Amino acid sequence: MTQAHHPHHPHRPKDWPKGVPTTLRVPQVPLTHYVQTAAERYPDKPAVVFGGATLRYGELWQRVFALAGHLQQRLGVAPGDRVLLISQNCPQFLVACYGIQRAGAAVVPVNPMSTAEELRYYAHNSGATLAIVAQELLGPVQACVDDGLLRHALVLAYSDALAGTAAVDEDLPTVVTEPRRALPGPAFGALEDAIAQDLRPTTGHPHANDLAVLPYTSGTTGHPKGCRHSHATLLASNLASQVWRNFHTDSVFLCVAPLFHMLGLQNGMNMPITLGATLVMMPRWHPAQAVALVERHRVTAWTAPPAMVMDFFAQPEALTRDLSSLALLSGGGAAMPEAVAQMLAERFGLSYNEAYGLTETAAFLHANPVLRGKRQCLGLPTQGVDSRIADPVTLQELPQGEVGELVTRGPQLMLGYWRNPEADATAFIELDGQTYFRTGDLASVDTDGYFFMRDRLKRMINASGFKVWPAEVEAMLYEHPAVLEACVVGVPDAKRGESVRALVVVKPGHPPDAEALMAWSRQRMSAYKAPRSVKFLPTLPRSGTGKIAWRELQEAEVQAETQQEETNP
Numbered sequence: 386m387t388q389a390h391h392p393h394h395p396h397r398p399k400d401w402p403k404g405v406p407t408t409l410r411v412p413q414v415p416l417t418h419y420v421q422t423a424a425e426r427y428p429d430k431p432a433v434v435f436g437g438a439t440l441r442y443g444e445l446w447q448r449v450f451a452l453a454g455h456l457q458q459r460l461g462v463a464p465g466d467r468v469l470l471i472s473q474n475c476p477q478f479l480v481a482c483y484g485i486q487r488a489g490a491a492v493v494p495v496n497p498m499s500t501a502e503e504l505r506y507y508a509h510n511s512g513a514t515l516a517i518v519a520q521e522l523l524g525p526v527q528a529c530v531d532d533g534l535l536r537h538a539l540v541l542a543y544s545d546a547l548a549g550t551a552a553v554d555e556d557l558p559t560v561v562t563e564p565r566r567a568l569p570g571p572a573f574g575a576l577e578d579a580i581a582q583d584l585r586p587t588t589g590h591p592h593a594n595d596l597a598v599l600p601y602t603s604g605t606t607g608h609p610k611g612c613r614h615s616h617a618t619l620l621a622s623n624l625a626s627q628v629w630r631n632f633h634t635d636s637v638f639l640c641v642a643p644l645f646h647m648l649g650l651q652n653g654m655n656m657p658i659t660l661g662a663t664l665v666m667m668p669r670w671h672p673a674q675a676v677a678l679v680e681r682h683r684v685t686a687w688t689a690p691p692a693m694v695m696d697f698f699a700q701p702e703a704l705t706r707d708l709s710s711l712a713l714l715s716g717g718g719a720a721m722p723e724a725v726a727q728m729l730a731e732r733f734g735l736s737y738n739e740a741y742g743l744t745e746t747a748a749f750l751h752a753n754p755v756l757r758g759k760r761q762c763l764g765l766p767t768q769g770v771d772s773r774i775a776d777p778v779t780l781q782e783l784p785q786g787e788v789g790e791l792v793t794r795g796p797q798l799m800l801g802y803w804r805n806p807e808a809d810a811t812a813f814i815e816l817d818g819q820t821y822f823r824t825g826d827l828a829s830v831d832t833d834g835y836f837f838m839r840d841r842l843k844r845m846i847n848a849s850g851f852k853v854w855p856a857e858v859e860a861m862l863y864e865h866p867a868v869l870e871a872c873v874v875g876v877p878d879a880k881r882g883e884s885v886r887a888l889v890v891v892k893p894g895h896p897p898d899a900e901a902l903m904a905w906s907r908q909r910m911s912a913y914k915a916p917r918s919v920k921f922l923p924t925l926p927r928s929g930t931g932k933i934a935w936r937e938l939q940e941a942e943v944q945a946e947t948q949q950e951e952t953n954p
Contacts, residue, residue, distance in 0.1 A: 398834035402754040409769035415616035423661035452484030454584030464489030469516040471495040476546040481517040491596040494645040501525035541576040593617040602744040611803030621796035622747035639687040640666040651748040652688035676702040683710040690931035720761035763836040770795035791828040792821040846875035867895035874939040887916035897921040
């Protein structure tokens with residue numbers, strides 16, 4: 386039995402891609418059904434290529450099935466339980482993720498850079514008592530075992546996935562080639578030993594509406610919040626993206642984005658696996674190696690933030706290797722600078738398919754039509770999605786063209802936050818008798834129905850009562866010939882409340898000149914928007930997914946400014 390989602394659609398945008406339905410039928414099966422089906426259809430087909438080694442679909446399913454059996458029969462995992470998964474990208478991540486789900490439990494994907502304190506929070510908040518962890522990340526897990534928060538952990542070594550492959554040309558980091566370490570005690574077991582027991586699960590596949598993944602989102606205040614995603618919400622996002630972008634079983638995906646994050650989990654893992662396609666996985670970002678892998682494995686699709694794409698095509702090898710197999714680059718999280726978009730189109734015949742989504746929407750929510758994209762644009766609400774622009778204060782819908790908060794509903798929207806009714810009460814609103822999710826993003830919609838990001842609601846700068854949205858100022862700064870990267874932040878100002886500051890990385894060969902850049906800015910934007918101070922930095926810090934860490938920069942600048950005021954009252 387299938388379900389259709391029929392939201393309010395005032396009209397279908399004129400640029401809606403031909404052949405793509407406006408609604409979405411979400412299959413009433415779990416993700417694990419797709420793994421088993423792919424194994425039955427294509428047992429010998431490569432599912433994952435990693436460091437020169439290949440994991441085929443038949444073997445992938447056998448390992449998933451055996452791990453589920455071990456989790457249930459030996460470790461007492463019951464349907465509805467949560468299990469922490471802490472690892473860099475590797476084939477075992479897929480086995481662990483689908484194994485946990487086949488046992489009826491939900492995966493809590495954890496950033497490998499998490500501290501022991503952060504891990505304690507995830508374990509305590511989610512109620513997870515088990516973890517599957519890569520051996521070099523064992524420290525924080527061991528601390529949680531010692532505290533009694535976790536009762537057992539299965540440990541993996543990346544080198545087990547290499548199966549004796551030399552893969553000398555892959556330039557693999559030592560952490561990937563390192564052999565298995567000794568386990569620290571009786572509360573720890575080896576993942577490979579667990580799978581080798583070849584036990585059968587005691588229950589069938591989970592239901593489509595069962596909890597599948599509980600990713601935590603940092604948000605802007607307080608502790609991270611768990612987003613409750615079912616198999617159905619994850620599939621809704623994936624299936625909509627597959628149809629929108631014409632992906633199919635013979636597509637080959639480059640998997641680089643971290644799998645603990647929704648961008649990587651959905652586009653780098655769930656997408657190819659639900660298609661029965663092949664994913665070429667990199668344990669860490671290495672631009673020259675990525676270029677070689679695209680050529681060698683005839684990669685057709687790659688989802689990555691703009692910064693990673695820029696890094697890739699800046700490699701000298703990108704001009705000499707055969708990259709003709711690449712058919713689609715996609716991503717989001719930040720706008721692709723116009724100059725780079727133009728270079729991709731002119732030199733490689735590629736467009737960067739900009740899209741928009743959140744952890745709360747399982748990634749894919751809005752996207753530009755592949756053949757009719759607008760640059761630096763969030764695109765159209767995709768199949769079954771209904772997005773509106775609402776006044777952030779009154780929550781009333783605003784007319785076309787006005788800037789307000791993007792609110793949305795669709796089949797990929799999470800079920801709610803994990804055990805956090807206060808967060809749910811703030812995040813969900815009623816409009817026209819339907820429930821919408823508040824994204825916290827400021828946007829506007831044009832006459833063609835395309836949405837444009839204006840900024841994060843929390844990031845707005847209030848300069849003498851004027852609202853300044855940093856993304857707008859940054860987009861303008863990128864037009865300056867000396868600017869390589871820019872991040873705009875608000876700093877305390879005794880007279881104006883807040884003042885606009887630009888943190889800039891200059892291109893090689895361009896001298897940093899703050900006065901000239903500020904004068905140039907004043908000629909191109911309103912006086913209240915133009916930066917009143919400029920700082921030059923060698924690099925800008927980035928998050929694990931490649932986005933500029935504006936919050937970190939903002940906090941550092943505010944702190945520095947406050948200290949200066951205290952020193953010079």
